[in-house]
């Protein structure tokens with residue numbers, strides 16, 4: 217187990233007053249060694265702490281008294297979210313996107329985690345195949361929810377086959393334990409054509425109603441297939457298959473509504489695009505419980521684009537992470553590249569985005585009747601396959617697209633393309649062949665940009 221290492225200290229905080237510094241290792245708090253930032257948050261929440269600190273160059277650790285009020289943030293950030301080992305997954309799903317990554321990307325991209333703590337902190341999905349009695353006890357005692365569970369199929373054999381792990385047949389018993397214990401859990405089904413669509417999807421939705429009716433929501437999302445996939449049976453959905461998924465989900469929404477009083481299950485935006493169907497109204501997304509999973513994003517975006525002053529999706533969760541003093545975002549939900557409105561810029565505009573985003577944006581921009589605004593879909597040559605989301609675009613692909621945009625135009629890019637200021641291939645804005653403005657991924661911000669407000673990085677002077 218490694219101790220949390222301080223990466224920043226907030227000025228005038230209890231930690232700063234006590235003399236804690238960047239690089240200090242916090243070995244224990246009041247005699248307890250934190251396993252992760254969840255423990256860390258709980259232990260540091262009390263008043264007046266005794267923190268055992270190891271400082272580089274000092275011969276021995278020393279006990280530091282930290283004066284603070286109960287509930288007052290300690291005022292440090294630490295280097296990782298989990299101080300013992302992140303639990304990695306023991307499955308080998310044919311649809312796993314990690315197996316479809318080329319070599320040479322950031323190390324964190326290849327981490328196959330299956331750790332309920334990362335589910336709680338960041339909204340990552342877990343299959344529960346490595347879940348234990350002790351984990352259940354901790355979750356129920358500390359009320360660690362909401363959690364996010366990959367279901368894929370309720371038929372034990374199909375699930376085990378999809379996860380390529382015999383434990384997949386039985387690990388959903390933990391889902392019952394969590395739900396019976398009153399933990400809020402959201403599920404997802406990654407739908408693979410010819411594997412768990414059609415009759416299997418129907419069976420899964422019936423199984424959920426029968427065995428897991430307390431689930432807060434279930435998202436049906438399509439598998440992503442990159443050109444690096446080595447799985448001959450994994451392929452993108454055809455249009456007819458997408459239509460069938462949308463029909464099945466909407467039919468079961470009616471069943472759930474009658475039985476449970478809410479729709480429970482939602483199809484990913486990508487299915488509506490593939491099927492050529494209009495996105496459901498905001499009301500039918502029931503508070504957008506799976507917004508982060510690409511479900512309802514297009515509807516929420518369109519609504520805030522049409523009515524920039526509206527509050528946006530009310531139910532969007534920002535995760536426990538947002539409220540945890542000390543939790544680092546790196547590798548998971550790192551800040552993209554915070555930008556703020558700056559001066560006015562009246563030049564014509566080109567909005568570059570992924571091919572799916574472009575299909576959402578094009579009709580919204582057309583409805584404005586503006587001839588000075590163009591939407592430019594950037595093909596994902598890097599991953600190929602059916603990868604069309606802006607979040608998986610690389611700097612190289614964007615750079616290539618930018619070369620074709622006339623030089624007198626402003627170029628806008630959604631912030632989803634960046635993670636801590638870098639594209640997936642490690643390039644930064646400075647590596648692009650021309651200036652671009654990064655705009656937050658909501659309709660109101662884009663509308664502001666199209667109306668002549670330029671955006672600049674929040675940290676720029």
Ligand code: SF4
Nearest residue numbers: 305307308309312328
């Ligand atoms: S459970 Fe997730 S991380 Fe593990 S193999 Fe399957 S898709 Fe990949």
